[in-house]
Every structure is written in structure tokens, then in C-alpha cells.
Amino acid sequence: MLAGYLIVALFFILAIRLWQLQILQGSEYRKLSEENRLRIIRIAAPRGIIYDRNSIALVKNTPYYTVSLNPQALGRVDIPYLAELLKIDRDYLTEKINEQQKRSLYEPIRLREGLSAKEIALIEARRSDFPGLAIEVDVSRDYLFGSVGAHLIGYLGKPNEFQSRNPDFRDVPSDAFIGQWGIERLFDRQLRGTPGERIIEVDALGRELRLLREKSAVRGEDMRLAMDIHLQKEAEESFGEKTGALVAMKPDSGEILAFVSKPSFDPNLFARGIKYRQWEELNQNRKLPLLNRALQSQYPPGSTFKIVTAIAAMEEGAIDTDTKATCNGGIAYGRWHFGCWRKTGHGTLSLHRALVESCDVYFYEAGKKLGIDKLASYAKELGLGRESGLEMVRERRGLIPDTKWKQEKRKQPWYLGETFNAAIGQGYVAVTPFQMAQMMSTVANGGYIYRPSLLMLGSKPEPIEKVNIKQETLDIVKKALFGVVNENGGTGWSAKSSMVSICGKTGTAQVVGLRKESKYLTEMQRDHAWFVAFAPYEAPEVALSVMVEHGGHGGAAAAPIAKRAIEAYMKSGIQAAGASQSMSPRTVPGSIGQNVQSAEDRNENRQTSH
């Protein structure tokens, strides 16, 4: 009898254990068995293609292969052979497998990523030797123009920890590529598309038994950029080895035609799974290739700021076209001497010639009559000292100083000498290349500010602001800017084009306080060279700013780049329009362009043009 009770007790133990496994922990085990049996295979959605404004593709989708191993097939895998096939170190492979195994029984172990199609073919041929080996395909990018436009187009990369927790990326698998920079990041949601999935039933070796459900991937939206790749490419090439930035805009819409920051980098490095060593190299490069100089660097605008001073002074009645000043190479103020860049002086000149020859003394006088606060308010109205709204990077705002700012930040009163400096774009004044392009665009289009757009716009947008500047004032300035490039003695002579009538203004921003001949300065002390321009004079189609860091004189270093960029845009326009229409007016050089000739007698300004 005792034995009978003992046996019943034993059966009770078994029944209790059954209850525990099947009822108490039943749903947990049911889930585990489903995880065993079902595999969800993600089908990467083709990413939207990015085109330039003339529908030239800038990127191509490429497969990004990952080889992984089903941990349940481990026992049947010849590790040394596998290491040889994947061309990875045997110890590294063993370690990787052991490490992952501790974490999960079911999750595939990612052995190697970013394999080439050739390597995949090789592995595919030996696939039967390795049950449980899986090749996953993800979508990455080929950036067809390499480093050209890299700061604008951006790149793809693996999500970081912060991003994987962000709800925006909820439906993005943790190992998928996402846009990390530029357009790829800004418009990631549209470009990304919706990944599809296949739910399949597998056996313990990971072999597919049955397809249970399939949802196809939805391709991402294509994007057409406002950027013109011909212009962009020509602009980047004309920089050569120099560092700097160029921003070109369409004055009548705010579309960004070119967005250059030099030196650039190859976004393909990121899209192919950047190696730590390569990343280090980019980060530690002294020339900071990852810095977006068009938005993230600010510089004194130098003489290009005289455009603002001229407009403000005329609008406020401080000067008119007849106002004259005499330059003897500088003016004295108290015990200070404010020199003109041309030590021998410009003689007596009016506003027009003062802009053409970039006379500092004229603008000292104009600034003195105008006052810093009025100058600052016009500068701000023209978009300086303000963020772009592009949200591409954490950008610099620049600085337009006035008496209030000085009092608040420096706890000091404003000195007249500082007005002199501000009037010629020196001292506290700081701007980004983007702001200068937008300012130039506003001057060119008759005083409108458009929202800057990285994407090509279908129709002409409404301006977001109309600056309070008379058309007449702008016309006077524009005429002078034409003179800068096309008149005798103009500092921007090297931007003169036989193809299109270019208007512009040179600028040479001092890096150090001393005024020395550039040949005595080391490269890092050399002045920044500026050139801001628009073209054609009659009906502006492109406005731009060029900034060459430590380039020396604006006329020599920056103006030729502007000229090449503008000409490239005009040519690109001919190519694009050629197919559909007869040539548009902008491609015909304007009549004024023909009037001013004689490039020969551009005397001593050659070397020192401002």
C-alpha cells in the first residue's frame, strides 16, 4: 500500500510540473516555439533616388550584403573552413560566435558585413557546405559623384543608439542604413520607403519550409534637388586644393543651385560601413573635411559688406550718388589712423567708383554719417546674422554688432572707430557664406527674401519677406557691382566673362590685425578671400558667394571661382533647355557686357584687388 501512495505522489509531482510548464509558463513557451519556427525576413525597400535639377541621378542604390549564421546550425559548422571562406580571422570568428551565443539562441549571428558581389558569389557556391548560413541584403548607396556635393547630399550610416530609441525609426531595423547627413538625413522619412517582410516557416537548420505571409516593400520617394550638378562640380573643381565654401542660389526662388564646402569627403566611405580608422582620419584631418563651411563657419565679410553699407547709407539719406569723398590713403580719428587698402589713395570719388574700386575711406565717411545702429538694422534686414532655416547642421548665426549688443555683451559703449571697421565688414561683423549668398540674391531680385530650398520647386514661390529698400537704391548698387567686374579699375576684373554679364563684389577679410603684405604672412594668418556675385546683370538667374579661407585677396582667389561656377551654370542651362526649347534669354550675354572691354589696361590692381 505504501508503494502505491509513493507512486501516486510521484505522478503528482509530474502533473504539477506539467501544469507549471504548460499552463503557468505556457504562453512564454508558445512564443519560444513560434520564434523557433518562424523567421521574419525583412525585405529592404529601395530608397528613393536623389536627382539634380536637370534630372541627373546623383545616387544609385546598391546591395549591402551581410553574412550571418543561424546559431542552431552551429554544431554542423566547420569553423576554420568558414573563416577561410569569409576571409576573417579564425579566432575572431570563434570569439564572435561564442559571444553572440550567450546572448540569444535564435538570433542569427552576423559574421561579416559589406561584402562585395564577387565574394557573395563565392560564398553562394559553397552554400551547401554550410547549413544555417544566411546572406542578407540591405540597401545602401553608391554616390555617383563621389565627394562632389557630399555636404549637401549627405550619406547613409548605421543608426546610433540615440536614433534607435527614437520613435521616428521604430519600423527601421536596428541594423539598417538610415540617412545620417545632408539630404539623406533631412528627407530620410520620404526617401526611406517602407520595408516589406516575408514570414517563413523554417526547420532547425534554418531551411525555408513554407512562405506564410509576404508584404512587399514600398519604394521610397525620389527627390529632385534644386542643385545643378554641373555647377556644383565645376565650383568644387575650381577650388582645387583650397579650403572654403560656395553657395549659389536662384534669386527668384531661393532654390540652392550649389552648396560647396571644401575640402569635401567621400560619402561612399560611410555607405560601405566606415572603418574606425577611416573615421578617425576624417575627424583628425586638420582641414576639417566634415565641417560644413557654408553654414558652420563664420568669417568677417570684408569689403563685400560695403554693399550693405552703401544701401543703408543711401536709404537713410546719409549719401546719394553725388556724394563725394577724398581718399588720401586713410583718415585720422583721434590718435588712430584708419587706412585705405590702397596706401597711395583713390583721390576724390563718388559712390559708384567707391564701390568699383572698393575705397575704404569713402565707406568710413558713409558709416560715420550713418551710424552703427542703422547700418546693423539694414544688415539684419538683408538676412545677415540670422539662421538659414535649412536645418542641415547646427549652424553659426554670424554677428551684426550694434550699440545695444556692445553694451549687453561687452559692457562697453560703442566707439566710432568700431563703426569704421564695421562699415568695411571688419571688426565684430561675422557672416556665413550662406548668408552672403542670400544677401546677394536679395540685392539681385529687387529686395525679396525667399525661403531657401534644397529641393527643386515646381512653381515660383511667394517671397517670405520684402525688404524695405527702394528699387532705385538697388539699381544704383547693382550698376556699381557690374562696374566692379566690368569697368576699368574694378577690383573684380578677374570674374569678367565673355559669356555672361557678371556683377560682383570682392572682399578681403583680415585674419590678423596687422596690415602686411600677404607674402610676409604664414598661410594661417593670410586673409580670407571673398567674392559675392550675381548674373546676368539684366535678369539675374544666379546669385552666389565664394569664400576661400586664407586665400588672400578676394579678386585674385575668389572671383575666378565665381566666374567658372556662373559660366558652368549658364552652360548647363543651355544643355538642359536645348532639348525642349530654344535658348532662353539668359544665355545671351547682355549688351552692357559688350560695352566694357579692354581687359589689358587693368594696371596695378592685378595683385592687390579688393
Next chain:
Amino acid sequence: MRIDRRLIKNFDWISFSLVTLLSVMGIMTIYSATRSPLPGGEMPSYYIKQLYWLLLSVAAMIAIVSFDYIWLKRFSYVLYGVGIFLLLLVLFHGRTGMGAQRWLNIGIFSFQPSEVFKLFYVITISRYLSETQGKVGLISLLKTFFLLAFVPVVMVIKQPDLGTAVILLLVLLSLISTKGFQKKAIALIILISLVSVPFIGNIMWEGLKDYQKNRLVAFLEPEVDPAGIGYHINQSKVAIGSGNFIGKGYLKGTQGPFRFLPEKHTDFIFAVFAEEWGFAGSAVLLLLYLSLILRGLDTARKAKDEFGSLLATGISFMFTIYFFINIGMTLGIMPVVGVPLPFMSYGGTSLLANFVAAGILISVRTRRFELFY
């Protein structure tokens, strides 16, 4: 020999039905466990083979029932000798499978002598004990152990088949305790156990094959090595647990046919059954086995002689031990020792031996009213 009418009248239909039902359930489960996961895939013939073995086993059982079990008593020592001989054969000529030498090839099929031996062993011990008077004392305890158990236990360990060795010892212990111990003998057993546990533990650990060590470690800590030995236990628990209350339905289980569960149609067949039939089906299965065992013990109580009683007790305990170790193993509360589930696991020798054992039980019960003549 004439067939007694009373033999048919008193035949133990209940035990017969229980073992036949369990075996049919076993074949159904073998079919489900080994079916191809691919629709239209090739179907392995395990279930057919098992069906043939079942027919043979039923025939053998009927033959056993028709003979008086007194014959077993008379031939017990011969049978014991044959059994030892078979174990010797397997040590020298055995076929190795799954790390152990357990099978003997005879013509077209192979069989496991240890499955046959355990029967002869129960018969012989029953006879030996039935011929001793009174409770088991010190001397006769040691005599029984060294005379009948020591040699086969060592030989089975050598194969190595730890599970069977443990079962042989437990069967001996249960039979002796049925007979009754003298106080001195109990004291000795306790003393020997206390003194020898560290020694034997150590010697056994050293003597274990690597896979046996792994199984013990895996039993104690299944999460340590989920892809290795612990994998068996985990996948078995997943199969059983995922059955929930009513199960996934017959032929709807995935752990077995998709090969997540190793040894699915042999040692781990209960896991496949529990996955498809759930707690409800498993509880019914438990009750079927419990009925069979309790009926066996009842047979022991009602047997006409002490030999029959010991025989029925030994066989019932043997079923119990096999059942508990096997189910406990699939449930993760016993170490994985590679012991089949009686009547259900795939394996011809095991099925035949168990049917013969059941035949003896039926024979003892059927002949409980017979007198010696």
C-alpha cells in the same frame, strides 16, 4: 498443453487494453514526430516498423500469458545466464550508437540486450528472494547484491548506459524492500550510502564519458550552454510548454518534425505528445500509466504465490522507474540519461520486452485463483 477456460474468463483485459492503447498512441506520436515538415515530403518508415514490432509483441505477450509463469521460475537462472551472455556480447561486438555500445546486430535488425536482460533480472531476483525466509538480513542483502546485481550493473555501466544501471539498482532495492528489511540491514544501507556517496560520486564522475558529464551539468544549469546539451532540455520544455492546455492539435506540432527537438521519436516522444495534446492529453496519458502501474501492484497483492507477487512488484516498479525518469527528463526535472518511455518510444526491443513484462503481469493476475498441481 490445454488452455484452461478460466484463463479466458479471468484474463486481465484492463492491463492488456492499457498497454495496447499506449502503444497505439506511441505509434501515432512517432508518425507525427517523424513526418516531413515539407508538404509532400518523404515519410520515414519508423511508424510502420513500430507497428510490425507491436504485432510481434502482442503475439509474444499472448504466448507468455498462455504459459504458467511457474516456468519462468524454473528457468530463471538459465535466462539470467543468457542475459549475462548477451551483455558480454554487446561489450565485445556491440554496435555503437550515440556514444554508447548498446546494440547487437542480428541479421537484418539490431536489438538492445540490456532491454531483454532487465526482464530476466527481475525474474531471477524474484525467484531468489521468494526462496529466502523472512525479512532480508545483512548477509542475504549483500549476497543478493553481489550474486545477482553487481556483475550486470558493472557491465551496463561499461556500455555505458548509466540510466539502465541506475534502474537495475532501483529495481533490486524496491524488490528487497517489498520483501522487508531487518533493522540491521537498513542501518547498513544508510551507513554505506553516507560513507560511499562522496567516493562513488567522485569515482563515477571520473568514470563518466564527457557527454555524460555534460548532461549532468546541463541538467543542473540548462542555460549555461543553450546550443549544446542544455539544448535538449530547453527544446523539450519549449515543446511541452507550448502545448498549453489543449495542445496544438495532432500533426500540428512543430518542435519534432522541424527538428528543433532531438531524439523526438525515441527518448523525447513525450514532449512531442505533450506539444500536440496539451495538458489535458498529458494528464490523461499520466492516468493511463498510473492505472497500469497500480493495477500491477494490485496484481502483486492478489498473486497466488510469493514469486508471482515479487514478479508483479518488480515489473510494476520497473515501469514506474522508467516512466518517472523518462518523463522527468523531458520535463527538465531529471538529468538526461537516455531512457525510453515504455510502450511509446520508438524501439523494437524495448517494446517487445515491455509487452513480455506486461504479459507476465497479466499471467500472474489471470492465474491468481489457480492452485498448484
